[in-house]
Amino acid sequence: MKNVLASLVFLGIAAGGVRAQDAAPAPSSSPATMDGILLRPNLWETTSLEVEPDFKALRFEWTSAAQDTARTAAKGLTFGQRPLDEVLLRFREGKLSEATLIYFNRGDAGDLGEKPFEKLLADITADLSALTGRPPVERGRDATSAVKAEGRLWELDTTEYLLEWSATKESRAKDTPFRAEFIRLTIRPKNTAVRAIGATVPANASRDAVKRFVGRDHLERLADGTVWLKDIPMVDQGQKGYCVVASAERVLRYYGAEVDQHELAQIADSDGSKGTSPDAMFESMKKLTARFGVKTKSLYDWNVADFLKLLDEYNRATKRGKLAPEISLSGPIIDVGKCFDQMNPAIYQEVRLKKTADFGKFQREIQRSIDEGIPLLWSVRLGFVPEKDIPQASGGHMRLIIGYNTATKEIVYSDSWGMGHEQKRLPADEAWTITNGLYSLQPIGT
Numbered sequence: 001m002k003n004v005l006a007s008l009v010f011l012g013i014a015a016g017g018v019r020a021q022d023a024a025p026a027p028s029s030s031p032a033t034m035d036g037i038l039l040r041p042n043l044w045e046t047t048s049l050e051v052e053p054d055f056k057a058l059r060f061e062w063t064s065a066a067q068d069t070a071r072t073a074a075k076g077l078t079f080g081q082r083p084l085d086e087v088l089l090r091f092r093e094g095k096l097s098e099a100t101l102i103y104f105n106r107g108d109a110g111d112l113g114e115k116p117f118e119k120l121l122a123d124i125t126a127d128l129s130a131l132t133g134r135p136p137v138e139r140g141r142d143a144t145s146a147v148k149a150e151g152r153l154w155e156l157d158t159t160e161y162l163l164e165w166s167a168t169k170e171s172r173a174k175d176t177p178f179r180a181e182f183i184r185l186t187i188r189p190k191n192t193a194v195r196a197i198g199a200t201v202p203a204n205a206s207r208d209a210v211k212r213f214v215g216r217d218h219l220e221r222l223a224d225g226t227v228w229l230k231d232i233p234m235v236d237q238g239q240k241g242y243c244v245v246a247s248a249e250r251v252l253r254y255y256g257a258e259v260d261q262h263e264l265a266q267i268a269d270s271d272g273s274k275g276t277s278p279d280a281m282f283e284s285m286k287k288l289t290a291r292f293g294v295k296t297k298s299l300y301d302w303n304v305a306d307f308l309k310l311l312d313e314y315n316r317a318t319k320r321g322k323l324a325p326e327i328s329l330s331g332p333i334i335d336v337g338k339c340f341d342q343m344n345p346a347i348y349q350e351v352r353l354k355k356t357a358d359f360g361k362f363q364r365e366i367q368r369s370i371d372e373g374i375p376l377l378w379s380v381r382l383g384f385v386p387e388k389d390i391p392q393a394s395g396g397h398m399r400l401i402i403g404y405n406t407a408t409k410e411i412v413y414s415d416s417w418g419m420g421h422e423q424k425r426l427p428a429d430e431a432w433t434i435t436n437g438l439y440s441l442q443p444i445g446t
């Protein structure tokens with residue numbers, strides 16, 4: 001019974017981070033084709049200004065103020081009449097340097113059977129062979145990829161097309177012998193130093209990059225007392241509950257490793273609607289320690305006993321002040337999400353802040369990690385403190401802590417929701433109130 005209860009409680013505080021739908025989705029009456037951008041002559045001389053009309057029509061948005069990556073998941077999106085889930089365009093010094101086209105990913109599209117997956121892969125291969133006028137070179141599995149993705153490569157005079165895909169042959173669900181994960185195409189300049197995620201390189205490339213990482217080189221101290229990590233890349237998780245794996249991708253890319261959220265979703269068994277258990281994510285990451293050269297650590301994590309004790313303290317507080325009804329538990333199953341939804345935010349914050357030793361440790365761990373150049377993955381329960389302009393009002397979520405200010409008693413954090421979410425602030429006491437867990441992924445040796 002204890003193990004069952006533990007599982008249920010943990011699922012209740014898992015980080016789903018499902019994002020609300022955009023207010024004005026693109027019309028689906030006509031295809032939103034990428035051909036006008038990706039089939040341009042002199043593609044790699046293309047500037048963002050030159051494709052600005054296409055950006056508007058295709059609903060591209062910059063993922064951060066750096067304007068080095070633009071993303072769209074517009075309805076009706078196509079390339080060569082083939083539907084797409086998502087497109088990322090990367091720019092270097094104002095010019096297009098790489099395009100990543102997602103034909104399928106489980107988080108957005110849901111499940112796809114083995115035969116339809118294989119047919120889609122064959123159809124895309126035929127499309128690209130017709131486009132390039134030549135057959136692909138079979139690359140095989142990529143040892144540097146988190147999931148050892150399969151690949152095919154088409155090479156033209158100035159451009160390479162790298163098609164990659166992955167599927168789980170035996171998923172954790174015993175009744176699912178096959179689970180399609182993703183199919184993606186990376187278009188890049190031929191012989192470029194800008195490498196697509198998963199492309200063929202020496203097997204230890206990501207590990208070597210992480211090994212060279214020096215955290216303090218990324219630290220910035222501002223005049224107002226803020227200490228923060230200034231160049232953590234943004235990843236937009238989109239509409240799916242991939243906040244955990246998107247946050248992990250941001251940290252790993254910050255260290256120099258090449259990986260993406262779809263690969264991490266595969267190894268962590270993420271669910272596009274329910275999200276990812278942080279424990280599952282970090283257990284999975286331990287398997288990749290040798291490949292990426294990172295270690296995982298749980299700095300603070302709730303368990304069943306913690307939750308039940310807090311619930312008792314909350315109920316005692318409601319009795320004293322008679323400000324809210326008690327939260328009653330009945331039956332063998334505890335719906336943790338429902339318990340949280342019934343709680344009075346002010347009483348909940350009062351109870352959490354009585355844990356002064358834990359609150360102090362929380363602040364010290366943040367300062368120590370940030371001073372070393374290490375961002376922290378921060379599991380939270382939204383809805384207990386006011387936050388402006390966020391697309392998720394309540395529930396479990398994962399974000400990054402990227403700085404602090406002891407003078408103003410604030411933490412600096414970032415959400416994987418794109419532009420406008422790169423650097424935000426919250427009073428430390430409110431940050432502690434919503435905390436469910438604090439974790440680090442950091443280079444071995446730090």
